[in-house]
Amino acid sequence: MNNTNQHSGDAPVIAIDNVTKTYQMGEVAVHALRGVSVDVHAGEYVAIIGASGSGKSTLMNIIGLLDRPTHGSYQICGQEVSQLSKSAQADIRNRKIGFVFQRFNLLPRTSAQAQVELPLFYAGITGSTARRRAIDALTRVGLKTRIDHRPDQLSGGQQQRVAIARALVTQPSLLLADEPTGALDSKTTAEILDLFDELHAQGLTLVVVTHEHTVAARAARVITVSDGAVIGDVRTRGAAKEMHA
Amino acid sequence: MRMLRYLRLAFANISVNKMRSLLTMLGIIIGVAAVLTTLGIAAGAANSITADIEAEGTNLLDVSAANGASTLTLADARILADTTAFPQFAGVAPTYSGSATFVRGATDTDGQVRGVTADYPAVSTVELASGRFLTTDEEMNATRVVVLGADLATDLFDSADPIGQEVRIGGDLFTVVGVLAESGGSAFFSDDTTAYVPLAVAQTRLFNAPRYRGELSVSSISIKVRDGYALESAEQDAEVALRLLHGLGAEDDNDFSIFNQASLLALADRVSTTLSTLLGGIGAISLIVGGIGIMNIMLVTVTERTNEIGLRRALGAHDRDILTQFLAEALVLCLLGGLLGVGLSYSVAVLLTTVPGFEITVTIDLTSVILALGVAAGSAIIFGLYPAMRATRLDPVEALRYE
Secondary structure, three states, X not given: OOOOOOOOOOOOOEEEEEEEEEEEEOOEEEEEEEEEEEEEOOOOEEEEEOOOOOOHHHHHHXXXXXXXXXXXXXXXXXXXXXXXXXXXHHHHHHHHEEEEOOOOOOOOOOOHHHHHHHHHHHOOOOXXXXXXXXXXXXXXXXXXXXXXXXXXXXXXXXXXXXXXXXXXOOOOOEEEEXXXXXXXXXXXXXXXXXXXXXXXXXXXXXXXXXXOHHHHOOOOEEEEEEOOEEEEEEEOXXXXXXXXX | OHHHHHHHHHHHHHHHOXXXXXXXXXXXXXXXXXXXXXHHHHHHHHHHHHHHHHHHOOOEEEEXXXXXXXXXXHHHHHHHOOOOOOOOEEEEEEEEEEEEEEEEOOEEEEEEEEEEOOOHHHHOOOOEEEEOOOOHHXXXXXXXXXXXXXXXXXXXXXXXXXXXXXXXXXXXXXXXEEEEOOOOOOOOOOOOOEEEEEHHHHHHHHOOOOEEOOEEEOOEEEEEEOOOOXXXXXXXXXXXXXXXXXXXXXXXXXXXXXXXXXXXXXXXXXXXXXXXXXXXXXXXXXXXXXXXXXXXXXXXXXXXXHHHHHXXXXXXXXXXXXXXXXXXXXXXXXXXHHHHHHHHHHHHHHXXXXXXXXXXXXXXXXXXXXXXXXXXXXXXXXHHHHHHHHHXXXXXXXXXXXX
């Protein structure tokens, strides 16, 4: 466990140590996470699987810095982030994490290019640099010819590709996908999962949260969450290659 | 650059729902238009009153006898007219006024008679339409001649030329030597029913003026202050001289009053300022109501776009980014409404000129336009702040889950 706050090339992208999350629902305390420890290293392709109510969404929210743990430590690339201010967490989300959602969450009436430029805007990057990087990211997901299209002019798969380009444009340390194929048919699902494979092969760190075993099966490592705890952590396809020293 | 992006975004979001945006802006549009139109009418009215007063001359002092007193006399006028002692007075014109009935044949009409000296036109503004004014000779000899006001001439002579004709005033026959031009549209200082006769005729033949210390009294003395002398100090000089002449002690009140046109101007100015403040205040209330309308719609917008706010959070938006986005939207709504209101007020001003009988020129000045837009922008900040703060307080997890 790397306990320094220094950035380090050797530090895991995600280092979650004994994290708990308790919600107070009136008189009742709901334990969504009961002491979860997970490390994800650079270049890993991890699926977090679990039934609804298992705590996987809570875990994803904590990984995405959208929620804070009640107890425990969370480090991103060696930096303790669980106690950072709201504003500092926003910066980490912006620079280190790329989000992909089940319902794509694209802005209506906005061109693909403008969607992809949005995270750069919050990073303070505008103008021709932002334009060039947005087009690069859209090219990377195979939408070079669709940069001017609005969501209502794109298919579901294409919309999710725009969302993936938007997640990639800031060159994050981690791509965090929440049920990325939940709103797609099987053919498009396969296309998106192929794209994830491609990105993984390029060295991107991916964490995919899903309840579908077919989706999880494409990952190199499957973490199973049940009743607020990790009950399985299995390295599968090409696992040896992923291991770090 | 960033602000420009927020403003562009605001425009885009506003134009998505044009009808709703227009209805939202309606409060501000009507508020701004109401403020500018009422202020414009008040300013126009003030301008026309000021023009009336200025036409009478602002370097005039009018000394009149206090109610019931007859202590203001020809002697006072003679002394004030001494240019060696009072170089600040360019002209001094004593008058004696009363009302009388004018008769010509079977026609009669009521009017004012003002006994004046030949110097009177040098002090006051009288404009002749035909004939001439009274002469010094006629004044010395108390000749029964009269200069008629425009309305009197029309009433008595219709379209006939009155010059050289005779009219009967209070039983005496007077020869008409001149007719005055109409004094214009001014409703405040109409001279058109006044006739001018030599001072001595008014004092002795027509009205039997009382005497004070052996001198015939006058009803007023008009004094024109010479250019280059301050009106206020000239007024004080006249007051001191008259108190001395009337033998008033330190504790005695003035037995006369001095009135200057400039103070009337100042009064008119104060009245119009008060009026503008009042009307502006009422208009400001309508702007506040408009602002509340904007707040209402902004709250709806924030709720509708909860999911978008969650997404922006996930992509790294700070509190200030969300706040700026929604404030900019409220600001654009208010300013757009404000500009439309300015346009509407100018249209109303143009429309009012076509209304028959409405003679005030609606004067919308740039200051009120800037002020109204400023208030609109201010209300955008005030009323946009709460919805924008609500947007920043949304929990990103909840916001992303919101359908």
